[in-house]
Amino acid sequence: MTVSTEVGTRLAAFAEAVGPTGPVAVVGGRTRWDLGGAPTEGTRLVTAPVGVVDYQPQEMTIRVGAGTTVADLNQVLADAGQRCALPDRGGTVGGALAVGQNDIDLLGRGRVRDAALQIDYISAEGRVVTAGGPTVKNVSGFNLPKALVGSLGTLGLFGEVILRTNPAPATVRWLHAERAEPLPVFEALLRPAAVLFDGQAVWVKLEGHTVDVDAESRALEALASFREVEGPPPLPPHRWSVTPADALRAATLPGQGERFVAAIGVGLLFADCPQPARPADLAARQVADRMKQLFDPSCRLNPGRRP
Amino acid sequence: MTDELEDELRRALPATQVRGSRIRRRRGSDAGRSRVRTDSAERALLRRDASVFDGGVAGPVCFPETAAEVQAIVRIANAHGRAIVPRGAGTGLAGGAIPLGAPIVIALTRMNRILEVDTINRVAWVEPGVINLDLSKYLRPMGYHFAPDPSSQQVCTIGGNLANNSGGPHCLAYGVTDTHIIATEVVLPSGDIVMLGGLDPEPDGLDLRGAFVGGEGTLGIATKIAVRLTKNPPAVRTLLLSFGHVADAANTVSAVIAAGIVPAAMEVMDQRITIAVENYVHAGYPIDAAAVLLAEVEGLEGGVQIDADRIGEIGRAHGATDVRLAASDRERALLWKGRKTAFGAIAQIKPDYYLHDTVVPRAKLAEVLAQVYEIADRHELLVMNVFHAGDGNLHPLLIFDGREPGVLDRVHEAGAEIVRASLAAGGVLSGEHGIGVEKQAYMSEQFSDDDLDHQNRLRQSFDPHCRSNPGKVIPMGHSCADIQALRRVPTGVWG
């Protein structure tokens, strides 16, 4: 893990690699490469800067190259007793932000969209553009980072980002009950990091002060027979996004297949079959299309992809 | 103002009957009164917000009660080539709701119903004119609250909170308004109605919900908002720490975060404001301390006790002369009342104030505060500091008497220096009040031309013709057709 301070030069070099013309995409860990469609043939592939640029644990912020792997980022954070919202699926920080998918314990770790404080990206014109700001609180100008997270790199290519970090909890505990009602479990807890349900069994992730985790573990015993386990169950391959109410009745949702694991109180659902296409709000689509047109008129950034 | 425009608006908004509302409001007296006001008294009232900025000119003022009525107003405005400006309670401090260029003012205060509380989805659907505190009071007995708690929460609206991405003392642990907006129905400047976001965690497409939050009324009008419900914590501890130096209080704040504790709130008040507050509410604040730190931790009993003890220890290690734990709910409520009415308290001292809002890295708090005092001294102005120290959000309060000749110029110059000192320390222009007209001119000190150009593209995605709240946020030279949309650009907003 190299620690670099040549902020401007590395971004400038990345901007040069992206250039002002021709179809281009950033290649990260290729872990979610086909999401929203693979880039069209002939797309030039570039890689984003790698490494931690600046880390201030007491500010709860870290500045990293978008090409840094989430695993490396997590290691640096863990060494200082912190963590962030980005899920580690073998990919890069830029990739995790471009995809915008949350980890299953997002109630504890926060949402990916709330983690990106500042994004320095390369525009379709090949220019370095900064969205957001470096501090944990900031409403200076429009909320551009929000539009970028989850955009699959179709509005700009992420070079460097400042992420919000959080203290890691003192204790983390996964509990499992073969049979339990998910809603009473969820409601009995103040801030569970995750409550997962597969139609019969329930998994709970508790975190925080040891006394609090102990107290919540005891509260759960009144509801079902929970025992400590290593972690969550294996998740079926297809990710669904449904309302928390629908997650509770996941077994009755059409098309989810045989197995599912639902994140209670959140609405993430992992199933054997892909989620059927959802109806789009046409007026919202028009705004999104106009945004794409304004940010990338020649459609050179990640051509073929659509968030 | 054309009669035709007025007639069309009046037809779209017939005089109203009293409507059922879950939150009771004094609206009986409005029954039968026109909801389109063109009299000079009403228009004069809505020329300003809570900022020091002047220069607004309101066109017809409309009080819609439904999204369809908002849509009708927007379409009429478009047909007449008139701009619109949405308005909540008008408590904004950056001039965001000031009508520039005689636009049609769309006042959302009559859209104030709490439509649905859905605890399974942990969401409340509300109209934009619902008052922040009314919502939390309504939710409290159900075991929930709306986390953002601006000091103005007794009057400001959820729509205004959303548009300004507002903060509040308890946003340190819970995040600002953006984190708590799940979805919103919006009447776009074109007149189309869209739903942005959704109750599911990862809606398809770009996060237009997130892009809309903080749009300061320039991206359209929020007409129905799904806000996240936060569970009320079973245990709360409120600590009041006294210090002999402001820097000690600031350094304590940094040290608490460095120790891995993120309290629900950490607020600092300097001696001048503490005395004013104490005289005003008699909450038991120590008036001999150079600064006080109000720290609150919430959660489960055990952890809350541990964190409260740690904060006390850290405070003492950084020079706290006294650490007091609020002994009762009443004492706790009184302390918060003191903090939240700080701005009311200063009215006893001088008639006018200008509240600044910048953010600096926490580690730079003490250093920038010292500069703030120095700047105010040099401009012969009285400054008080009361701020969201936990997230480095400074709120220097310059207090003055506007009748004194030349004082506004000094306030202006001191303000500019405070903003620049914050930026030089690695901070940002605004932590929660937004840009409005107040900080437009400073935008290019934080952002490059390319950055501003891209922010303007975001704006144009929602509002290609710059008809919604023109003349705000993006500085003139960088914004789309704002200049055409403005009939009268205010000359010297300080007037």
Ligand SMILES: Cc1cc2nc3c(=O)[nH]c(=O)nc-3n(C[C@H](O)[C@H](O)[C@H](O)COP(=O)(O)OP(=O)(O)OC[C@H]3O[C@@H](n4cnc5c(N)ncnc54)[C@H](O)[C@@H]3O)c2cc1C
């Ligand atoms: C004493 C005092 C204390 C304050 N304390 C805080 C604080 O602690 N934290 C904080 O963040 N702020 C604070 N503020 C500032 C202000 O209260 C907030 O910005 C608040 O959210 C504004 O709400 P409002 O209803 O008054 O909005 P307004 O002032 O009416 O409008 C604000 C902006 O929102 C737009 N807008 C309003 N409604 C809508 C809508 N439905 N759709 C789209 N755009 C809309 C307007 O066009 C305008 O640009 C304080 C203000 C005062 C006077």
